[in-house]
Amino acid sequence: MSVLYITPGTCAQAAHILLRELDLPIGIEMVPLRTPDSPIHRINPLGRVPALVVDEDTLITENSAILPYLADLKPDSGLFAAVGSPERAQIQSWIGYLTFDVHAGCFRPFFRPDRYSADASVHPGIRAQAIEQLYLALAHVDRHLQGRQWLVAERYTIADLYLCMFVSWLPRLGNTERFADLHNLARLQAAFQARPATRQALDFEAAR
Ligand SMILES: N[C@@H](CCC(=O)N[C@@H](CS)C(=O)NCC(=O)O)C(=O)O
CATH class of the missing domain: 1.20.1050.10 (Glutathione S-transferase Yfyf (Class Pi); Chain A, domain 2)
Structure with a gap:
């Protein structure tokens, strides 16, 4: 199971909206920010969202990586473009x-x-x-x-x-x-x- 960690109203909204566009079987978990006991600190050492955990053990951070990664999972969506184009x-x-x-x-x-x-x-x-x-x-x-x-x-x-x-x-x-x-x-x-x-x-x- 893969999970996208988000906080409402933050830049994680982009990955959240994209998940809905692509209808991918990826869970969404809401986390608070800037509180020492937030679970985000166990997920991302920087304590930031968005954070995507793929298959329970691979962390991807940064919108610039997460958005292309998700869009590549459904190339026919047309939301990204072919490699080399x-x-x-x-x-x-x-x-x-x-x-x-x-x-x-x-x-x-x-x-x-x-x-x-x-x-x-x-x-x-x-x-x-x-x-x-x-x-x-x-x-x-x-x-x-x-x-x-x-x-x-x-x-x-x-x-x-x-x-x-x-x-x-x-x-x-x-x-x-x-x-x-x-x-x-x-x-x-x-x-x-x-x-x-x-x-x-x-x-x-x-x-x-
Ligand atoms: N360059 C990162 C920025 C991530 C980022 O700064 N996220 C903010 C929310 S918009 C955050 O989690 N801030 C919490 C903090 O910095 O402690 C990206 O695009 O993913």
């Missing part, structure tokens, strides 16, 4: 961009300014700058989407899913007007929200 590299390129520039580069300083300065008086400035950096990072994506329905190829892939999970975090920043001119992103986001797998995962997490 340029599309596959393009999807991986977007996943790398989202992990580094968007998640670690913008959301992390916004949500965890304490990691960047122990001086709480500068945290509002760190947060404000994180929003500006995020705007620039997402404006790049929005320009790429001009005249395109999806990030890569002519279909919804794990790159779109991962992107839209981050876009769904924007209301948490308390400054949605800053992102109001990113119309291509808003269009993609509406398509993501309408997918049954997205709804199932979000409803499941909201009920916990």
